[in-house]
Amino acid sequence: MSETLTPPATPTTTPPPAPASTPGRNWLKIVATAVFLVVLLLLPVIVGNGGVAYLKLAQYILIGAVGGIGLTLLVGQAGQLSLAHPFFLLVGAVGYAVLAGDPEESDDLVGLGLPPLVAVIGAIVLCGLVGLAFAPVAGRLRGIYLGVASLSLVFLGLWLGQSLDMFSGGTSSGRNAPVFALFGFEFANSTPAPTIAGVAIQKQQRLWYLFLAFALMSYFLARGAVNSRIGRSWRAVRDNEAAATSMGVHVTRVKAGAFVISSAFAGLAGVMTALWLDLVKPDENEFTGTYSLTVAIAFLAVVIIGGLGSVPGAVVGATLVFGLQQFFLLGSQQFGWFADAQFGGFSAVVVSAFVYGSAIVLVILFEPGGMAAIGRRLLGRRRSPDVPSTDDGGRTTPREDRS
Amino acid sequence: MNTFLQLLVNGLGKGAVYALLALGFVIIFKATEVVNFAHGSLVLIGGYLVYELKDSLGWVLAAVIGIVGAALAALLIERVLLRNARSADHNSLALLTIGIDVIITEEVVRRVGADIPFIGDPYDSQPIQIGDLTVFRTQAIALVVGAVLIAAFLLTFRYSNWGVAMRAQAENREAAALMGINSSRVTATAWLVAGALAGVAVLFMATQDFSGAGLGRGTHAIALIAFPAAILGGLDSTEGAVVGGIVVGLTEALSAQYISFEFSKSAVFLVMLVVLVIRPSGLFGTKELSRV
Numbered sequence: 001m002s003e004t005l006t007p008p009a010t011p012t013t014t015p016p017p018a019p020a021s022t023p024g025r026n027w028l029k030i031v032a033t034a035v036f037l038v039v040l041l042l043l044p045v046i047v048g049n050g051g052v053a054y055l056k057l058a059q060y061i062l063i064g065a066v067g068g069i070g071l072t073l074l075v076g077q078a079g080q081l082s083l084a085h086p087f088f089l090l091v092g093a094v095g096y097a098v099l100a101g102d103p104e105e106s107d108d109l110v111g112l113g114l115p116p117l118v119a120v121i122g123a124i125v126l127c128g129l130v131g132l133a134f135a136p137v138a139g140r141l142r143g144i145y146l147g148v149a150s151l152s153l154v155f156l157g158l159w160l161g162q163s164l165d166m167f168s169g170g171t172s173s174g175r176n177a178p179v180f181a182l183f184g185f186e187f188a189n190s191t192p193a194p195t196i197a198g199v200a201i202q203k204q205q206r207l208w209y210l211f212l213a214f215a216l217m218s219y220f221l222a223r224g225a226v227n228s229r230i231g232r233s234w235r236a237v238r239d240n241e242a243a244a245t246s247m248g249v250h251v252t253r254v255k256a257g258a259f260v261i262s263s264a265f266a267g268l269a270g271v272m273t274a275l276w277l278d279l280v281k282p283d284e285n286e287f288t289g290t291y292s293l294t295v296a297i298a299f300l301a302v303v304i305i306g307g308l309g310s311v312p313g314a315v316v317g318a319t320l321v322f323g324l325q326q327f328f329l330l331g332s333q334q335f336g337w338f339a340d341a342q343f344g345g346f347s348a349v350v351v352s353a354f355v356y357g358s359a360i361v362l363v364i365l366f367e368p369g370g371m372a373a374i375g376r377r378l379l380g381r382r383r384s385p386d387v388p389s390t391d392d393g394g395r396t397t398p399r400e401d402r403s
Numbered sequence: 404m405n406t407f408l409q410l411l412v413n414g415l416g417k418g419a420v421y422a423l424l425a426l427g428f429v430i431i432f433k434a435t436e437v438v439n440f441a442h443g444s445l446v447l448i449g450g451y452l453v454y455e456l457k458d459s460l461g462w463v464l465a466a467v468i469g470i471v472g473a474a475l476a477a478l479l480i481e482r483v484l485l486r487n488a489r490s491a492d493h494n495s496l497a498l499l500t501i502g503i504d505v506i507i508t509e510e511v512v513r514r515v516g517a518d519i520p521f522i523g524d525p526y527d528s529q530p531i532q533i534g535d536l537t538v539f540r541t542q543a544i545a546l547v548v549g550a551v552l553i554a555a556f557l558l559t560f561r562y563s564n565w566g567v568a569m570r571a572q573a574e575n576r577e578a579a580a581l582m583g584i585n586s587s588r589v590t591a592t593a594w595l596v597a598g599a600l601a602g603v604a605v606l607f608m609a610t611q612d613f614s615g616a617g618l619g620r621g622t623h624a625i626a627l628i629a630f631p632a633a634i635l636g637g638l639d640s641t642e643g644a645v646v647g648g649i650v651v652g653l654t655e656a657l658s659a660q661y662i663s664f665e666f667s668k669s670a671v672f673l674v675m676l677v678v679l680v681i682r683p684s685g686l687f688g689t690k691e692l693s694r695v
Contacts, residue, residue, distance in 0.1 A: 039448045055462075066628060081494075137676060137680055138677065141683050144634075144638065145634055145638070145683065145684070148630050148675070149676055149679050151627075151630070151672065152631070152669070152672030152673065154674050156672065159668075159669040160591060160664055162665055163665070188404070213630075285621075285624075286624055287620045287623065287624045288455065288620065293624070296447075297501060297505060297537060299503070300501065304498050350510075350513050353506070353509040354505075354509060354510075356502075356505070357502045357505030358504070358506060359502070360498065360499065360502030360505070360547060361484065362501070364488055364499040365499070368495055
């Protein structure tokens with residue numbers, strides 16, 4: 001995927017100058033961001049102790065956001081198509097369970113009993129290293145070849161998860177996700193529980209704050225990377241490898257780096273998945289499950305709908321794809337939607353697949369820049385530097401002598 | 404030795420089916436440079452038509468309708484969606500087909516429901532006994548049908564006007580258009596042929612012999628294995644698709660027997676990885692050159 005989804009820039013017509021950003025608009029932005037953050041911080045209070053299901057939904061969106069941010073850096077910024085995201089999620093989840101797992105828990109399971117925070121960091125580093133191990137392959141391949149090659153990791157993960165029971169817990173029962181704890185404060189239910197405005201801060205509320213911290217950290221790290229030298233080298237490689245090389249960018253190293261960073265994000269999303277499900281359990285087949293092809297496509301949908309390469313876009317995409325799926329599930333459990341749907345009916349999963357499938361189609365047909373482009377238009381801004389901005393209108397590497 | 408011979412026939416039969424699917428990818432890719440991720444859903448559409456109609460119309464007629472239906476579905480996808488996304492480049496179009504695939508697959512899987520039917524009535528579960536050798540009839544027929552279709556396709560591709568036009572378009576779109584080749588018609592026929600091949604392939608895929616899994620998500624996943632076949636051979640090489648299909652079929656059959664059934668799918672992808680590391684454009688694919 002060496003090209004981007006933005007329509008070719010027409011060199012003859014210079015775009016109109018950007019409307020001078022008025023101070024009023026800046027204030028508006030700051031206030032809006034602050035309000036949004038306050039709402040996020042107070043979400044457990046807003047939904048109350050009875051609305052834990054909504055909190056779970058919001059947590060799930062954050063998982064999608066963290067993973068989606070990682071993928072948008074790889075696919076949108078560095079121009080490398082990858083369908084291997086679920087594999088790194090699996091590595092992250094199993095890595096966390098192994099590193100933090102209680103050694104006494106079971107004779108059949110490997111657990112190192114490390115402090116949970118160390119285990120999270122360890123799982124992320126582990127994912128980065130696995131991503132690095134794939135770099136020799138990733139560095140040699142381009143576009144669709146890389147996409148299908150990365151698909152092999154999903155199948156490999158399926159097989160490894162099934163055969164390495166002592167790490168993964170096996171497909172039938174899985175293993176418990178170790179409780180996260182920070183300096184002795186456990187992210188589990190406790191009595192008495194601290195309260196905020198009368199709402200008890202129990203396990204799910206605590207996890208929400210943990211996930212929020214993870215997501216904000218990921219968001220700002222990714223924005224930082226995009227706006228820095230790293231991001232510029234990614235975009236240079238994406239737009240034209242030959243030109244990047246001549247500018248002094250070490251193409252192989254940059255590609256490997258993008259893979260490592262993206263895998264690390266996916267690893268964190270994997271840890272979050274384990275905590276969210278309270279369970280680490282490898283899939284039984286390759287097409288449905290927590291670490292399956294469906295998830296690979298869902299993450300790709302997040303990135304496309306959000307706008308390739310846009311970090312805020314990935315968050316919006318995650319809200320749509322991951323949020324809607326949980327929303328429909330919630331509706332079916334709480335309000336009896338799709339109640340007549342037995343197997344083969346319009347179940348929550350089917351409906352959400354329809355929605356995000358058609359969202360992909362519509363986005364590419366009508367707004368290839370995704371939500372990021374729509375957002376920019378609404379805000380009346382010109383393209384920001386973190387979004388694909390160049391496209392030479394054709395392949396950067398012409399194919400010659402084709403037969 | 405007998406086991407090995409059996410595996411060989413089964414592997415080749417499966418390989419022929421994968422080759423049919425991989426050819427579909429390759430034709431579409433050559434004509435439009437779009438990688439069709441919706442191929443698995445074309446397979447499902449063909450299979451679904453057969454499943455719905457075979458009881459009322461008889462299997463043969465249902466199979467014909469299934470093949471035609473898959474071909475028309477492919478044409479429809481191209482005409483209605485891909486043609487109208489002119490502003491997008493071919494990589495975005497590939498992503499667009501993922502969206503189409505999600506929708507069609509969910510819908511067909513939902514309609515088929517808990518049935519997960521087998522649709523290879525005339526030949527499924529009727530092994531052929533030759534001496535000590537037991538050969539699945541499905542795979543044997545698939546091998547013959549696959550060989551005939553592939554040969555016919557390769558000959559057409561080489562000698563017919565359509566084949567020449569298609570190769571010209573793959574070589575250089577603008578020059579081909581200047582020579583009076585109707586690009587829109589070439590693209591349309593490429594999708595039609597690819598859809599028809601997918602419709603044929605599903606007749607063998609959703610059987611007891613081939614996979615033990617009926618029409619459903621499993622069929623879609625099998626269609627996905629044609630991806631490594633096409634990539635392994637080289638995405639822009641028709642011969643490569645055939646070789647890739649056979650390699651994939653044999654790898655799957657042999658590793659399922661000698662290593663483990665669970666490993667067989669990973670084995671296919673591992674073989675592909677090894678090939679790609681050595682030859683990044685596949686066995687027969689055109690090397691990408693960069694002009695500076």
